[in-house]
Amino acid sequence: MLYLVVIVTEGIKCVLPERIITITEDDQFSKLYEIFTCEQFNNQSVEVYVRQNKVDKWVEVSDGLNGDLKIMEVLGYNHVKFSLIESLRNIEPPSFSDAFDIMMRNARQPKLPQLHTEHTRRDLLYNEIIELLQNKKAGWRGGIHQTLGKEFVER
Known part of the structure; x- marks a missing residue:
């Protein structure tokens, strides 16, 4: 059984605040993501980051949502951040008049x-x-x- 501190962000904005989630280490990050977000953001691309404690840097999980939660136990990580990728069509430079x-x-x-x-x-x-x-x-x-x-x- 894993006890993980999970957060969802979009850019620098926190979309869902930190919560502690209990899950088995046999699952994948996708299952953790579904449990934590209650399937709110299923249509968006997601990057997965992990770290050991609040002072460490976030490390990206190369397999993303397909990665196994087993690495959390093996490497001693207990923080997970799901970062929603902003779509490029929504990002437009503000049209300020010169x-x-x-x-x-x-x-x-x-x-x-x-x-x-x-x-x-x-x-x-x-x-x-x-x-x-x-x-x-x-x-x-x-x-x-x-x-x-x-x-x-x-x-």
Whole structure:
């Protein structure tokens, strides 16, 4: 009879915390894995690691789930880690916008002069022209909206 400390991880994340499992040494790691996970992760690839105590390094079992638990008794190991292998299609680099791309995208967008405070009918007409240009998605690029654009709307 073997008394093993078992854990399941995925990458650096602990999926199932440590528990002590009792099993016979005649079984394979696959049986231990089924007992411990209650068949939750059957469709995922798994790597098997063992060690003697918490301070030792994990040693990979080359046979994986097909390995015999007899090596635990023979080599004196009592910790088992099942590591779920993350599928490559799920691992995508996060799509963060580059600051330069944001600046270039904003530079390409048409800009309009600022609206005037409506004190007179002329200010009202000025604002209506700007709103008309905005509705038509028209404007100026390259910072000339404050000079040339303003002069255009005022005439």
